[in-house]
Amino acid sequence: MNDDTGQLSRKIILLVLDMQETFLKVMPDRESVMARCSLAVSAAHLLGIDVVFTEQMPDKLGPTLPELLALAPDASVFGKTSFSALQAPGLEAYLQEGETEHLLIAGLETPICVYQTALAAQNEDYGVTLLSDALTCRRSDDGEQILRALRHAACHILPTETVFYSLLSDSRHPAFRSFTQLVKQYG
Template identity: 50%
Template sequence: MTTPSSDSPNSAAATTDAALADTLLMCVDMQPVFVRAVAEGTSIQKRCAFALAAARGLGMPIIFTEQVPDKLGATDPALRALAPDAPVYPKRTFSVLADAATRDAILADGKVQHLLLCGIETSVCVYQTALAAREHGLEVTILSDAVSARRPDDARACLEALARAGVHVLPSETIFYAVLHDVKHPFFKAYTQLVKAAS
């Protein structure tokens, strides 16, 4: 779990206009075989669970991806249970958007303008998916506390490179508070309970 250096161009202000109508949370390859392999896997799993619970509570669209699930297994069942109706996209490419059918399913109607990414691995699938999404004109935010890699130094370098490429790299709590805007939001009290439970 790493974040860019303090001189990163990202700031909380960059995504305070996050809107539910055009924002999608993509949970990338949270399969047990990968969770066990990355640094702080258990912590990342908990932070992904937090992000999924927050997104679901807000009514934000959610999708899961799985890398070669027929060989590497499905998404962790506890995470799937947090968004049981969310579509799951199996893949063999590293970038989720490299597969034309998957890309069209996610982007064809033009509704998605802002992509939130959590999952693994920061230096492979998350990195390539974030860059591809930027190439397709999307705003992209990496939930910095909900991504990881086998080598923390690799993850850090990739997050810094993504920040330079215009990707926002911010903690999940910050992003969801930005979506709420203020304490009058109907999900605010439930969200603060999620925050406390995850602390």
């Protein structure tokens, strides 16, 4: 990894919200969002970007899907009852300890936890990029309206590949070939 990405990766966190079977089984685009979240988690792991998972009431609603956790074995997992991930016990301290400046957000559900997490993050002066193809919700119209509102609130809303190719910056990056293999794998 080059020095620029190394410096950047310490300031960025991939925050994957509530990818639990209980929720995913009612999402119309389950397979697609799973593939894009898998790409995001794998790419973050490849580039040395910390991955954090949240779980909504895991004692009642179950854990994050094991296949996602397996892609980032060192990831931290924070349980929560609030809709904003930033209110998960311990998460804010974790972000501050790592001197986090920017959150990449994936997961569900766009009109609820994604929305409230993005706004809370901005209120705490974090930069926010929503991985548009790695987000989902039960009603796509609601999700589209929320993404428009968040764009208006100055959140960046970009596809997963766009974000990670931007982090690579150049096809000569040492992780470029591995990343393109991930793109093919999760395409």
